[in-house]
Amino acid sequence: MDPIINLILFTCLGIAMLLLSVFAVSAKSLLRSAVYLLLVLICTAGLYLFLNYHFLAAVQLSVYAGGVLILFIFAIFLTNSKDTLMEKHRLQKYAYGALAFIGGVAVTAFALMKHKFLYATDAGVEGDTEIDMKMIGETLMGTEKYQYLLPFEVLSILLLAAIIGGILIARKR
Amino acid sequence: MIQMEYYLIISTLMFFIGIYGFITRKNMIAILISLELILNAVEINFAVFNRYLFPGHLEGMFFTIFGIAVTAAETAVALAIIINAYRCIGNIDIKNVSKMKE
Numbered sequence: 001m002d003p004i005i006n007l008i009l010f011t012c013l014g015i016a017m018l019l020l021s022v023f024a025v026s027a028k029s030l031l032r033s034a035v036y037l038l039l040v041l042i043c044t045a046g047l048y049l050f051l052n053y054h055f056l057a058a059v060q061l062s063v064y065a066g067g068v069l070i071l072f073i074f075a076i077f078l079t080n081s082k083d084t085l086m087e088k089h090r091l092q093k094y095a096y097g098a099l100a101f102i103g104g105v106a107v108t109a110f111a112l113m114k115h116k117f118l119y120a121t122d123a124g125v126e127g128d129t130e131i132d133m134k135m136i137g138e139t140l141m142g143t144e145k146y147q148y149l150l151p152f153e154v155l156s157i158l159l160l161a162a163i164i165g166g167i168l169i170a171r172k173r
Numbered sequence: 174m175i176q177m178e179y180y181l182i183i184s185t186l187m188f189f190i191g192i193y194g195f196i197t198r199k200n201m202i203a204i205l206i207s208l209e210l211i212l213n214a215v216e217i218n219f220a221v222f223n224r225y226l227f228p229g230h231l232e233g234m235f236f237t238i239f240g241i242a243v244t245a246a247e248t249a250v251a252l253a254i255i256i257n258a259y260r261c262i263g264n265i266d267i268k269n270v271s272k273m274k275e
Contacts, residue, residue, distance in 0.1 A: 003174060010175050014183045021187050021210050025194025030202055037206050040187075044213055047183075050175065051224045056234055063241050068209070068248050075202055075252040079259040097196035104189045112181055119177070119225060131231070139231055148235050155242050162246035170253035 010050060017043040034072045041065045052129050055136055177225040180217065188214035201255050201265045205248065216240045 017040055024036035041064045048057040143149050187210055194207030216237045223233020255265055262269050 007175060010179065014179065017183060018186050018190070021190045024210065025190055025198065025203075025207050030200060033203055033206050037209055040210065041213065044217060047180065047217060048220060051180075051220055053220055053224070053234055056220060056237055059238055059241060063245055064213075068245055071248055071252055072202065072206070075255060078256055079202065079265050094197050097193040100196055101189045101193040104192060105185060108185045108189075109182070112178060112185065117177060117226065129228075131234075136231070139235065146230065146232070148239075151235075151239055155239055159242065159246050162249050166249045166253040169250070170256045 006050075013043055013046050013050075017047075030076050031073070034069065034076060037072070038065055038069045041069070052131075054130050055133065177221060180221040184214040184217040184221070187217075199267050201258070201267055201270070202252075204267065205251055205255070209244070209248070212240065212244050 020036050020040045020043065024033050024040060027033040027036060041060065045057040045060040045065070048054075048060060139147050140152055141147075141149055191207045191210035191214065194210065195204055198204050198207060219233040219236045219240065221233075223230065223236075227233070258270060259265050
């Protein structure tokens with residue numbers, strides 16, 4: 001793709017993402033907040049596509065935008081109290097929040113501008129550098145160096161524990 | 174060419190927007206939504222560092238995948254706890270949760 005068009009698309013995606021995240025943390029109604037979060041997650045999948053991680057974009061869409069968001073919406077409906085609009089904090093709390101935001105962004109931006117990254121010579125963001133599924137599968141299922149069978153299995157046990165824990169905590173007594 | 178710093182600026186701003194929401198929201202589900210934003214920003218960083226600094230390896234990408242799975246597990250348990258708290262105290266305001274100690 002033409003680099004200029006690429007950059008314009010990227011800028012639009014980034015601005016949309018930041019605006020939607022602001023909406024997600026400031027929306028009055030919880031359901032709106034969840035939908036803004038959904039849009040942020042879809043935009044993140046777009047960023048992964050820009051990085052040529054197609055598999056990652058698919059995982060992001062199916063697990064995050066598909067699974068986690070459904071959980072959120074279920075929980076919002078199950079805990080729907082009479083006053084769905086949220087109470088306000090004192091003004092002091094907002095000042096603390098803004099302070100944390102400004103301070104954190106200042107420190108991180110300073111570090112980011114100060115540091116010179118050693119770019120790889122073939123960054124692989126141009127052209128077609130998609131990682132093929134065979135390589136991903138072998139990396140996920142191998143036991144050698146830089147292969148991830150053990151974390152994969154540990155993660156499946158973690159997910160099983162989360163399922164059992166979730167049922168045990170949320171069931172009716 | 175899209176520079177790596179552009180991605181990092183976006184994820185930094187997203188991370189601290191999440192922090193802001195984490196401090197200023199009162200509803201527990203809203204706090205969890207802010208937490209999702211924070212984790213999402215971190216996962217973007219993993220993928221970006223992998224692609225721009227070490228494109229021959231796959232570590233960052235797999236960290237992102239494992240991070241997504243851990244986030245899903247964390248969300249499921251946290252929402253179960255929130256639903257249980259709602260059953261006990263009738264609302265999900267963060268200042269009422271200390272009543273669960275009884």
